Amino acid sequence: MQLRQSQNLGLKDWEVKANMVNELVWFPTNKCLIDGAWVDSELNNEIELINPSNGRLLSRIARASKNDVKNAISAASVALEKTWGEKTALERGRILLKMSQLVIKYSKNLAHLESLDVGKPLSQAKNDVIALARYLEFYGGAADKIHGMTIPFQNDFSVSCLRERLGVTAHIIPWNYPMQIIGRSISASLAMGNACVVKPSEEACLTALAFGEIATEAGLPAGALNIIPGFGFEAGQALAASKKVNHISFTGSLLTGISVQTAAAQNVVPTTLELGGKSPQIVFDDANLKRAIPFLVNAGIQNSGQTCSASSRILVHETIYRDVVEKMSGMYKNLRVAPAIEDYDLGPVISRRQMDIITSYQNKCSDLKLLAEGSLMEGTNNQGYYMSPKLFETENYRHSVAQEEIFGPIQIIIPFKNEQEAIKIANSTDYGLVASVWTENGSRQLRVAKAVKAGQIFVNNYGAGGGVELPFGGIGRSGHGREKGFESLYSFSQLKTIANFHG
Ligand code: NDP
Numbered sequence: 001m002q003l004r005q006s007q008n009l010g011l012k013d014w015e016v017k018a019n020m021v022n023e024l025v026w027f028p029t030n031k032c033l034i035d036g037a038w039v040d041s042e043l044n045n046e047i048e049l050i051n052p053s054n055g056r057l058l059s060r061i062a063r064a065s066k067n068d069v070k071n072a073i074s075a076a077s078v079a080l081e082k083t084w085g086e087k088t089a090l091e092r093g094r095i096l097l098k099m100s101q102l103v104i105k106y107s108k109n110l111a112h113l114e115s116l117d118v119g120k121p122l123s124q125a126k127n128d129v130i131a132l133a134r135y136l137e138f139y140g141g142a143a144d145k146i147h148g149m150t151i152p153f154q155n156d157f158s159v160s161c162l163r164e165r166l167g168v169t170a171h172i173i174p175w176n177y178p179m180q181i182i183g184r185s186i187s188a189s190l191a192m193g194n195a196c197v198v199k200p201s202e203e204a205c206l207t208a209l210a211f212g213e214i215a216t217e218a219g220l221p222a223g224a225l226n227i228i229p230g231f232g233f234e235a236g237q238a239l240a241a242s243k244k245v246n247h248i249s250f251t252g253s254l255l256t257g258i259s260v261q262t263a264a265a266q267n268v269v270p271t272t273l274e275l276g277g278k279s280p281q282i283v284f285d286d287a288n289l290k291r292a293i294p295f296l297v298n299a300g301i302q303n304s305g306q307t308c309s310a311s312s313r314i315l316v317h318e319t320i321y322r323d324v325v326e327k328m329s330g331m332y333k334n335l336r337v338a339p340a341i342e343d344y345d346l347g348p349v350i351s352r353r354q355m356d357i358i359t360s361y362q363n364k365c366s367d368l369k370l371l372a373e374g375s376l377m378e379g380t381n382n383q384g385y386y387m388s389p390k391l392f393e394t395e396n397y398r399h400s401v402a403q404e405e406i407f408g409p410i411q412i413i414i415p416f417k418n419e420q421e422a423i424k425i426a427n428s429t430d431y432g433l434v435a436s437v438w439t440e441n442g443s444r445q446l447r448v449a450k451a452v453k454a455g456q457i458f459v460n461n462y463g464a465g466g467g468v469e470l471p472f473g474g475i476g477r478s479g480h481g482r483e484k485g486f487e488s489l490y491s492f493s494q495l496k497t498i499a500n501f502h503g
Contacts (some may be wrong), residue, residue, distance in 0.1 A: 009038060011113065011210035012106045012217070029059045029205075032068055032229065033212040035075035036222025042067045047202050047231070052119030052348040053339040055383030061205045064230035066238040069197070072226035073244045076168040076195035079223030084195055087221075089144035096140030096187055098218040103133040106214065110207055114179055115340045117204045119350055119385070120303050122343040128179045132211075134468045135183035139191040139489070146192070146489050156503030162496045165193035166270075167246035169492060170239045172232075172260060174252040175201035175350050176306045178208050184468070185249045188488035190224065197226045197245070199236050203350055205229045232256065243267045247492065250274070251308065254405075254477055272481030272491055274473060276405045277433030280313040280426040281462060282448060284419075285320050287438035288460065289327060295436070295462045296324075297331045300411035301374075301389045304349045305358075309434040309472075311462055313402060314413045315422050321415045325371055325393065328413065332391045335374030339384065344377060348385040349408060355385045358408030364401050368392040371413070397425045405431065419444065423451045432475030436462040455482070 009028055030046045031038040041062040051058035064072075079085065087095075103110065107129045114125040151159040169189045173181050178200055186196050200208035212227045228235050236256075240248055240263040250260045251274040264271045281296055283289075299311035316324045340347035349355050373390045380386040389409035394402060402412045416422040426435060436458040437448045449457045455473045456463075463470075471487035473479060481491055 009209055009213060011206060012102075012109060012213045029209055030062045031209075032062050032064050032072070033209070033225070033227040034068065034072045035078075035226070036216060041065055041230070047229070049117065049203070049205060050351065051116055052350050053116070053341065053384045055352075055385070058116060059206060061202070061209075061229040064199075064228035064235040066234065068228055068230070069199075069235050069238040069242070072197045072228050073168055073239075073242055075223035075226055076197055077244060079195045079221055080165075080167060083221035084224040085193070087193070089193070092191060092193060093140045093143030095218055095220050096136045096143065096191060099214055099220070100133045100136035100140060102214045102218055103129060103136060106210070107133070110179065110210055112341070113206045113210060115347070117206045118175060118178065118303075119340045119348040121340055121345070121347050124303060125340075128177060131468065132179040132183035135180075135187045138468045139187035142486065142489060143191040146486070146493075148495070151497075153499065156501060158500045158502060160498050160500075162498065163192075163490075163493045164496050166492060166494055167194060168244060169194045169196050169247045169249065170242070170245045171196055171198045172236055172239065172248065172250045172252065173198060173200045173208065175204035176303060176308070178204050179211070181251050182208055182211055184483050184488070186225065188483070189247075189249075189492045190220075192489055192492045194247070194492055195224045197228065197239060199232075199239050200227065200229055202229065202231055236260075237263065240264060241266070245269055247271070249483070257479065272473070272483060273479035274308060274481075274483065275477060275479040276308040276407070277431040277454075277474060277478045278313060278403065278405055278429040279309055279311045279431070279434040279454065280315050280452075281311045281436040282416075282422045282426055282438065282452070283314065283316045283320070283324060284422075284437075284439035284441070284444065285317040286440045287320070288440065289320070289324065291460065292438045293324070293327045293331060297328055297335075297411075299462045301335060301346055301409050304346050304387065305389070305409040305411075306349060306354070306407050309456075310407075311434070311436070312406060312411055313397075313426075314411060315416050315425055316413060317422070318415045318417055325413060328391055329372035332372035332374055332389060335389050336377050337374055337380060337386050337388055338377040339379050342377070342379065346374065346389060346409060348380075349387055350385070352385060354407070355387060358387055358406060358410070361401055361404075361406045361408065361410060362390065365390070365392050365410070368394045368399070368401065368412070374409075397428055403429050419448065423448060426452045430477040433473075433478040434458070434462070436460075454478075
């Protein structure tokens, strides 16, 4: 494999200017990280990254070809046989911990890059950096603490089950939370001793590249982490269809998830799919509204609603319905939308295409009552992709906007009469990612939490996917497999049973 090495991209060292520069075009971000080197893509072709806050060119990234993907997979396979594969669990853990420390060291720059690239308010991007560091810390600490088991079989046998790595793992990353999703997926896989090939989204890619630089600085051996920016239909598809990949972790849309799983099935490769949702929060008449209201709203508008675990349906008991409507509307009227770096409540959405999708859903809301909306601040009358958050109400929980994932700042509030009806409405969509139950009644908390179909249920809280330690994943069309917590370490490994006869 002939690869041409380039100098460091310099993204992690990028000095944040006091006046918050909005363009990065001078950075050589048009490279792939393959076998520890920053190389040109074979096609020598680039993809333009657009700044969602002003619609202008932000930077250019590489357009990886099928051959580049092949090279990245080969580099990962070689690292497994040599350098990376020879590390002990303790050594792997220490490298991840070092990466975590470096993420903190460069946190200001990472947050700024993520904010510019994704269009999310700066303070939300800062939280994402902290989450990335925390994933690396959690899995770095766990690397040497995950054990196999022994089984008391027949007396003349000793049976042990070893937990072994899978091999080369592929990670297909969406644009909404690049840092967090790379963090949760890569760190668990590396902790188990796998080598990774990452395909970031063509729409937001800069922190993925900066992360590659951080991994190199932390001493991660060449080939253990390869990053191949490019188009989904090209680089993504080639990665998903590769016979040499041993596991695929995908986060994104339902349709692309189905396509990835279909490709993986041809090679009998396991997948973890996280495909979004239509997550409900159920508010009973004894709920502590002072605590609940900010969670009800924030879980819907965070990252402009472009969050897999966004809570887009608010189900409220009829006796407190008007009160909740009034309180949520009050919050909505104070929500402000502004360029990401100015750090108001919402930034722009990611792209013109996403804006068009959300607008089409807004149009479908024409027969619903609009209760309240936020306001666009100065600076949003440029070419950026700004949308004010909107709160609608309906009694028709079967309405398409109350059933389909919108992936934008729209929440629907729906009344219910009793517990049975609340559960029926909550379970009425094809999705099941996250839900919450707001009530002070202990037995109802558990009853409803058990009855609602979702992979993660909060009681008197809502964590938008929250908690590095907490297993997370979907039911039904929200996907399958679990990420986060120790569960993820099981997903990125396999058990080998050794039955030793010594009679
Ligand atoms: P996709 O699901 O198409 O993209 C997610 C990732 O998959 C990206 O890296 C993408 O690359 C890649 N990809 C695309 N096609 C293929 C393929 N055939 N094989 C392998 N990888 C592929 O989401 P979009 O960005 O197109 O967004 C569309 C909708 O998806 C949104 O409106 C939203 O509803 C949903 N979505 C859900 C997310 C979640 O967190 N659950 C995250 C993002 C989107 P590339 O970017 O180059 O196309």
